[in-house]
Amino acid sequence: MxxxxxxxxxxxxxxxxxxxxxxxxxxxxxxxxxxxxxxxxxxxxxxxxxxxxxxxxxxxxxxxxxxxxxxxxxxxCPEPPLMGTTPDEKGAILNWNAISEFQGGHSIAEALRNGNPHMKGRALPGPNDFEQIPELAKRGMQRVHLYFDKLNTQLEGREFVASDTFSLADITSFVFVDFARVLKVRVEDTHPHLKRWYETIKARPSAQL
Missing domain, CATH: 3.40.30.10 (Glutaredoxin)
Structure with missing residues (x-):
């Protein structure tokens, strides 16, 4: 491979x-x-x-x-399982993976690609050029904050995002929460459950790569 x-x-x-x-x-x-x-x-x-x-x-x-x-x-390579072992786990993990992609990743990309002057003409990834739409940058920033709120609520009383063990949903959520720093959005004390989870995932060896 x-x-x-x-x-x-x-x-x-x-x-x-x-x-x-x-x-x-x-x-x-x-x-x-x-x-x-x-x-x-x-x-x-x-x-x-x-x-x-x-x-x-x-x-x-x-x-x-x-x-x-x-x-x-x-x-x-089924072990360790990162996409669940039971129907409930598999469904929950892919459900939260999709939430983090659309509400987290897409909103960050929307704000970054439409608001950063260095990405002029590159508002979408791929081989084709697209012009920026400033209104999408504003909407993207609003969506990022809503995504942080949503994750903070989900993580109250939970160690991981979607199941009782670390999963793909934690990877996707962590990467986007961490990358939001490019928009000067960081995990603050106003989101205590998200902050606790974020610091735990950040300490994993895979997050250091």
Missing amino acids: IFYDCSTAPSPRRARMFIAEKGLEIETREISMVKGEQLSPEFLAVNPGATIPVLVTDSGQMLNENIGIAAYLEAM
């Missing part, structure tokens, strides 16, 4: 944490988004969608979505 990573971006960090939690060693190739390497002919030959992460399996299949990468690795 070959894992295409970018050490500065949140999406590949999710896959990187999942791989580390599984204890897997996979050949890794760094793609610098700062240098625009995701748009190079060499990388486009791997993933025409120009997004990272990418996992190329031993059979040559190209997976370029975090949920696909996670499902593949979970099936290949």
Whole structure:
């Protein structure tokens, strides 16, 4: 297998944490988004969608979505389970993974890509250019704060986001909460349950990578 990573971006960090939690060693190739390497002919030959992460399996299949990468690795290496073992766990983990993607990840991307002058003309990832929409930046910031509120409520009296054990939902939620710093949004004492959980996940070895 070959894992295409970018050490500065949140999406590949999710896959990187999942791989580390599984204890897997996979050949890794760094793609610098700062240098625009995701748009190079060499990388486009791997993933025409120009997004990272990418996992190329031993059979040559190209997976370029975090949920696909996670499902593949979970099936290949079931222990430790990160996507649940019972119907209730599996449903809850994927449910909260989707919540964190849409309400967390999408809102951060909305605010960053439409509000950062350095991303002018690059309002969406991928090979095509899209102009920024300032109103989406404002909406994105509002949605980020609502997402923090939602997670704080969910984590009251809970150690993990979706189940009794660490899971994919914690990885996705942690990465987006941490990445919100690019918008100068950080976990504060106003969200005590979120802060307790955040500090716990931040201390895991996989979060240091």
